[in-house]
Amino acid sequence: MDLNSKLLDFIEHSPTAFHAAANIAAALTANGYHELLETEVWTVSPGDRVFIRRNGSSIIALRIPERPPVGFLLAAAHADSPSLRLKETAPLPPLDSYIRLNVEKYGGMLCAPWLDRPLSIAGRVAVRGGRGVELRLVDLVRPVALIPNLAIHMDRSANEGKSYEAHVDMLPLFSQAGGRSLDALLAESLGVREEDILSRELQLYPFGRGMLWGADEEFLSAPRLDDLQGVYGCLEGFLAAEGSASLTGLCVFDNEEVGNGTRQGADSTFLSDVLRRVCFALGMDESAYLRCVANSFLLSADNAHAVHPNHSEHADRADRPVLNGGVVLKYNANRHYTTDSVSAALFSELCGRIGVPVQRYTNRADIRGGWTLGHVSLSHVSLDTADIGLPQLAMHSCYETAGAKDTQYLVRVVRELFSRTLRKTPEGFSLL
Ligand code: CO
Numbered sequence: 001m002d003l004n005s006k007l008l009d010f011i012e013h014s015p016t017a018f019h020a021a022a023n024i025a026a027a028l029t030a031n032g033y034h035e036l037l038e039t040e041v042w043t044v045s046p047g048d049r050v051f052i053r054r055n056g057s058s059i060i061a062l063r064i065p066e067r068p069p070v071g072f073l074l075a076a077a078h079a080d081s082p083s084l085r086l087k088e089t090a091p092l093p094p095l096d097s098y099i100r101l102n103v104e105k106y107g108g109m110l111c112a113p114w115l116d117r118p119l120s121i122a123g124r125v126a127v128r129g130g131r132g133v134e135l136r137l138v139d140l141v142r143p144v145a146l147i148p149n150l151a152i153h154m155d156r157s158a159n160e161g162k163s164y165e166a167h168v169d170m171l172p173l174f175s176q177a178g179g180r181s182l183d184a185l186l187a188e189s190l191g192v193r194e195e196d197i198l199s200r201e202l203q204l205y206p207f208g209r210g211m212l213w214g215a216d217e218e219f220l221s222a223p224r225l226d227d228l229q230g231v232y233g234c235l236e237g238f239l240a241a242e243g244s245a246s247l248t249g250l251c252v253f254d255n256e257e258v259g260n261g262t263r264q265g266a267d268s269t270f271l272s273d274v275l276r277r278v279c280f281a282l283g284m285d286e287s288a289y290l291r292c293v294a295n296s297f298l299l300s301a302d303n304a305h306a307v308h309p310n311h312s313e314h315a316d317r318a319d320r321p322v323l324n325g326g327v328v329l330k331y332n333a334n335r336h337y338t339t340d341s342v343s344a345a346l347f348s349e350l351c352g353r354i355g356v357p358v359q360r361y362t363n364r365a366d367i368r369g370g371w372t373l374g375h376v377s378l379s380h381v382s383l384d385t386a387d388i389g390l391p392q393l394a395m396h397s398c399y400e401t402a403g404a405k406d407t408q409y410l411v412r413v414v415r416e417l418f419s420r421t422l423r424k425t426p427e428g429f430s431l432l
Contacts (some may be wrong), residue, residue, distance in 0.1 A: 003411065010228065011224055015224075020057075021057050038054065042277055044281040048064045052076055057265035058253045065248075067177065071293075072275065074248070075248045075298070075299040076253065077234050078254070080108060086103055092171070092195075094177035099177060113398045116166055121202050124136070128197075128198055136190050145204060199328065223400070226427065227301070229390055229407060230389060237411045247356040271317070271380060297346060300387045304330055305361065308414060330360075336370070
């Protein structure tokens with residue numbers, strides 16, 4: 001199967017960060033990685049391949065070199081996306097026979113694309129089991145909800161700019177009075193009794209698979225490209241790499257879209273806890289760990305804004321990434337992006353060696369742009385970091401668009417990074 005088909009498969013089967021982490025864990029296991037549990041003592045040997053999960057929604061995979069590591073080479077991306085989350089009291093009482101789902105917004109979502117689109121439900125459910133409470137992933141894998149637009153005849157100004165009130169406009173229609181309950185559908189899907197469902201963390205997702213399109217199938221559209229395209233590109237590159245004397249790692253975090261501040265987010269101790277514990281399990285001490293931190297590099301991969309075909313005025317005058325133009329290096333004077341001359345040179349060198357094109361992104365000087373997970377993880381592990389991403393359109397829509405050629409550029413540069421060894425010197429650095 002080609003890379004884009006595999007990417008679309010991964011996205012289709014990863015409706016939530018829980019599912020993405022489970023799919024990554026399965027791919028790692030198939031490639032000889034074994035899981036370390038945070039609640040257990042870790043035994044690690046040179047040459048081992050391991051992964052660690054926190055909350056079932058963030059995951060870090062590490063490849064330990066044959067000799068004591070000379071530093072860390074890491075790539076990070078995020079598995080969550082803006083969406084509608086179901087409140088615990090999701091089904092509302094009937095109104096004119098209609099049962100609607102009670103929801104709230106997760107992250108900075110574009111609301112309009114969610115309307116008139118078949119939606120399904122996925123997430124994590126806590127179930128009373130024989131040996132205590134069991135956490136189970138659920139995906140209904142069929143359309144069960146839809147948020148209908150109001151007809152133009154009932155709102156003649158609908159095309160003159162519309163605001164969306166989550167409390168009113170974004171409630172999905174789910175069933176009619178007397179129909180099956182949400183818990184009944186969850187119980188059936190999980191093979192448990194309805195009364196054994198203790199709690200739920202559920203979200204809506206647009207039902208259906210992404211696709212390639214365009215005169216030459218040069219475009220790729222799917223839900224959650226931000227940042228599952230980054231996650232998948234980093235995963236493929238990580239698995240394909242060989243031969244680094246650095247400890248190489250893939251870090252996939254949940255909760256980037258809501259500020260990273262959860263116990264499994266990039267602004268938690270997850271990464272530093274994992275790196276420290278692995279180093280100590282290898283017999284290194286705090287000083288050896290800190291020497292590795294000082295000789296390290298992090299590639300923070302989160303999708304970037306391509307120039308919009310109808311609204312190019314929102315782009316900078318010179319830094320104008322396009323779809324299929326290669327990986328984007330992101331800069332910001334106020335350091336919302338971490339890229340500086342050191343990390344930019346390192347990344348450009350990597351790309352140059354293997355012929356991967358590099359584009360540059362800066363915000364228009366009068367527009368305040370986004371943040372990424374790169375800079376927040378730095379408060380826990382201080383690494384040289386480059387903020388990069390694949391160019392895309394319609395970021396935070398529930399159906400986003402990217403270039404069909406760009407995923408392989410990310411895979412190649414991540415593979416190249418993880419096949420090298422970084423040596424920093426007072427004068428600069430070398431990538432061997
Ligand atoms: Co993102």
